[in-house]
Amino acid sequence: MIKSICCIGAGYVGGPTMAVIALKNPHIKVTVVDVNQERINAWNAQNLDKLPVYEPGLAEIIAQMRNVNLFFSTQVNEAIQQAEMIFISVNTPTKTYGLGKGMAADLKYVELCARQIASVATTNKIVVEKSTLPVRTASTIKSILKQSQNNVQFEILSNPEFLAEGTAINDLLNPDRVLIGGDYHTPEGKNAIAALSEIYKNWVTTDKIITTNIWSSELSKLTANAFLAQRISSINAMSAICEATEANIDEVAFAIGKDSRIGDKFLKASVGFGGSCFQKDILNLVYIAQTFGLNEVADYWQQVISMNNYQKSRFARKIVQEMFNTVSGKKIVLLGWAFKKDTNDSRESAAIDIANYLIEEQAELHIYDPKVTAQQIFTDLEKSTTIPQEELATKIKIYNHPDTIFQQAHAIVIVTEWDQFKTFNYTNIKKQMQQPAFIFDGRNILNPSEITQIGFHYIGIGK
Ligand SMILES: NC(=O)C1=CN([C@@H]2O[C@H](COP(=O)(O)OP(=O)(O)OC[C@H]3O[C@@H](n4cnc5c(N)ncnc54)[C@H](O)[C@@H]3O)[C@@H](O)[C@H]2O)C=CC1
Ligand SMILES: O=C(O)[C@H]1O[C@H](OP(=O)(O)OP(=O)(O)OC[C@H]2O[C@@H](n3ccc(=O)[nH]c3=O)[C@H](O)[C@@H]2O)[C@H](O)[C@@H](O)[C@@H]1O
DSSP states (O other): OOOEEEEEOOSTTHHHHHHHHHHHOTTSEEEEEOSOHHHHHHHTOSSGGGOSSOOTTHHHHHHHHBTTTEEEESOHHHHHHHOSEEEEOOOOOBOOSSTTTTTSBOOHHHHHHHHHHHHHOOSOEEEEEOSOOOTTHHHHHHHHHTTOSSOOOEEEEEOOOOOOTTSHHHHHHSOSOEEEEOOTTSHHHHHHHHHHHHHHHTTSOGGGEEEEOHHHHHHHHHHHHHHHHHHHHHHHHHHHHHHHHTOOHHHHHHHHHTSTTTOSSSOOOOSOOOSSSHHHHHHHHHHHHHHTTOHHHHHHHHHHHHHHHHHHHHHHHHHHHHTTTOOTTOEEEEEOOSSSTTOOOOTTOHHHHHHHHHHHTTOEEEEEOSSSOHHHHHHHHHHHOOSOHHHHHHHEEEESSSTTTTTTOSEEEEOSOOGGGGSSOHHHHHHHSOSSOEEEETTOOSOHHHHHHHTOEEEOSOO
16 A cells, blocks of 8 residues: 655646645655745745645645645655655646647656656656646656666556646546556556555545556547537637627527537636646647648647637727727726636636737736736736836736726726626726726626616627
8 A cells, every 4th residue: 555655746736636635545645846946835834825826625625734644845856765656747838949849748847757756766666647748658758767777666657637727626526537547457557556546546436437558548638628628619619600690609508508418518608718738738639640640630629729819819809899999098907817717827818818919909907816916917918928028017007906996997808707706896886987888708707788787888708
């Protein structure tokens, strides 16, 4: 039975995943390590508001398990040495240079982990791929680990993570399935699969723990994300047709969702999907298909991203068009910055593209998000625009609280579906704004007839 686990990478996956494993396996010592000292300090912060990841329910588990059997540290070598099982949970972003630039997954962090494990380990280890990786990455990891001079046996498993941010703890506690890919034809492979299954069996029923070969497991993760993103691009494509025909996308989604073969989840039309994974993983899939000469397959999946880009720019353009073709000098309130509600993560958020478009159109942006820090918002914009920092600072204002944000505003743009935006007192807000007052509801969270009744000019998605 495994008694000691190490997880390399204390990010959005490593932190919450290990917190839940520690909670459900009090007999296992779980050490989460990272090279980023600041991040580790934040995981160890006394004030739980300072944790680097915001997820409902996470702080409570950290408070309960931290320094009991859950540890956060920068001592990577020590943690590798002590662990019987090592999860690799580092970032795998899209490559920004060289071969495969803009498409392939950058595996340099994964490779570094494998090299470090190979050089440091002095006892046998089970190495688990938790990061999302291109199919056949395990063979790369295997060939690096083989170079170890320490006469150590390594067994490699793929155990992709399916949690969604904002619901990570619930997803981890109640997963639809746990996928374990491994070498089930060899006794060593079988033992490794059994050891990892034992950990999950402490809270997940056996029927939900699926075993496949390692390549199927790696590819299933990319496939799941591609299918999920495809659904959003499909419903968003239909939202454009709705706007041209007076059909209503919420009604269409409801009607098709009643078909049990289609199902009603993941059919919410929006400003476009964001987040660190959908785009990166589909680009990765497109690159893999191209590498195998499967150009039609590559083109097919590429279209999911093209449609998402179209949706983001279509929404931004509509704001300008509806406001009499100019937003120059106008005060626009952006509600939300995170890529979805209940997270502080803004990676690839649609808000960034929309804000940039409006800044180009010379609007004055006033931004509020309940969880994303002002510094993060500023950094996101700085990284994505060519406008010099000083000039950017004159074009945006970021608020910690929405109290005064609406005064003299010309328009409100809802980018993230935070629950609190649904219950604002829009009657009062309207009185503070310039007239005609516009609301662009990029998440369809408001009731159009109520908002119109108040006197707003309401524009939703696909209606
Ligand atoms: N964010 C999400 O919701 C999900 C992400 N994934 C996948 O999980 C992986 C990790 O994603 P996130 O946690 O979001 O990334 P992240 O960027 O939040 O965290 C990764 C961490 O790894 C650390 N790191 C990188 N190289 C290291 C090294 N050599 N040694 C020690 N630490 C190192 C970084 O400093 C960083 O803190 C990615 O492959 C992603 O595709 C999978 C499912 C969900
Ligand atoms: O590999 C990953 O990183 C994860 O990617 C997604 O999770 P996540 O990106 O955290 O969040 P989602 O709930 O999938 O939302 C992604 C984006 O799509 C948008 N979305 C989602 C659903 C929907 O119906 N409409 C819609 O526009 C969200 O607002 C958000 O911007 C998957 O749902 C997870 O299963 C997966 O583990």
